[in-house]
Amino acid sequence: MQLAQRAAGISPSPTLAIDAQAKAMKAKGVKVINFSAGEPDFGTPEHIKQAAIDALAAGFTRYTPVAGIPELRQAICASLAARGVTYEPADIVVSCGAKHSLYNAMQVLLNAGDEVILSAPYWVSYYEQVKLAGGVPVVVTTGPDTGFKLTPGLLEAAITPRTRLLILNSPCNPTGAVYSREELAALAEVIVARDLIVISDEIYAALLYDGLTHTSIASLAPEVKERTILIDGVSKTYAMTGWRIGYAAAPRPVAKAMTDLQSHSTSNPTSIAQKAAVAALTGSQEAVEMMRREFEQRRNRILAGLRELPGIECNQPGGAFYVFPYIGKLFGRKFRGRVLGNSTDVATALLNEFQVAVVPGVAFGAEPYLRLSYATSMDQIEAGLERLRAFVTELE
Incomplete structure (x- = not known):
């Protein structure tokens, strides 16, 4: 066959x-x-597991809204507000892991031949997901001299008339590199000037060392936020890899398109895992x-x-x-x-x-x-x- x-x-x-x-x-x-x-x-912390057990006991085992239950989407909005970026529940799409959220975003944003800039070293699935959406990965190599981080000069040099999208990942898998607010602001100037879309993968945002703090590029300015699809989830932060709950926060038309796409693929994420994610985001962070x-x-x-x-x-x-x-x-x-x-x-x-x-x-x-x-x-x-x-x- x-x-x-x-x-x-x-x-x-x-x-x-x-x-x-x-x-x-x-x-x-x-x-x-x-x-x-x-x-x-x-x-997985006990209070999170208990929330799932309680959901099972209550019979919370049926379909939910495709983009996630309202209380989870609200909890995500509250969590993102702590990063200095404001979203409404209608801007949130909960999916079966952050990887699924990334896939959905690329499927609704890319047309055949659109170029996507990847800063190497990059997470392995970015490259394949770009290809699956008909896009063309454009790899920009970074090294220890820049701390494995993309610079405005490197970004500008990679842009062509077919460039549609940039994928940023901070903290980064595989290097652990963390972009400072100043570094993101410098990239944002190029992004806005060249009218690019940004997928900001922030799945490791809670895992920072040496007193570093996380900055979401979406928090820098309204004109940056309107070009950003923020990706996160509960897998890494709460030791919930198998629960498969990730999410995207995006401009409303993009969020709707991702929801519509998901309605024809996985439908909603697992009902009880969503209840567990609510407990993760709203409960103790100890x-x-x-x-x-x-x-x-x-x-x-x-x-x-x-x-x-x-x-x-x-x-x-x-x-x-x-x-x-x-x-x-x-x-x-x-x-x-x-x-x-x-x-x-x-x-x-x-x-x-x-x-x-x-x-x-x-x-x-x-x-x-x-x-x-x-x-x-x-x-x-x-x-x-x-x-x-x-x-x-x-x-x-």
């Missing part, structure tokens, strides 16, 4: 594929250190701060450990829960008779020979790097660092 061209052109998510391989190895009794998954290892502090300690440890390894360099991430070490000095060296030529070679050797799961930088449009998630225990981090040291020491 012949597949549609758009299906044949899809590349599977490398992060999920590596995570699945690592979990399959664990299921067979292999002691894998899994640095591949962007998934908090904490349990668990969020506890997790944030723990992630910061883990970041400090894995960063220090990586920097001690010969041939590895690493920028300090300001948010999210990833490190993105430079491994270019390992290329050309031999591991058990085989020359390491790229990040995939390194990641494959680490998984197969040392049972350490990492994601090669090429998945994020960036050689020569690896992505390691520190959303795992300190014991696992220590064990993983020991195995990484053994690998690097063995290189010829």
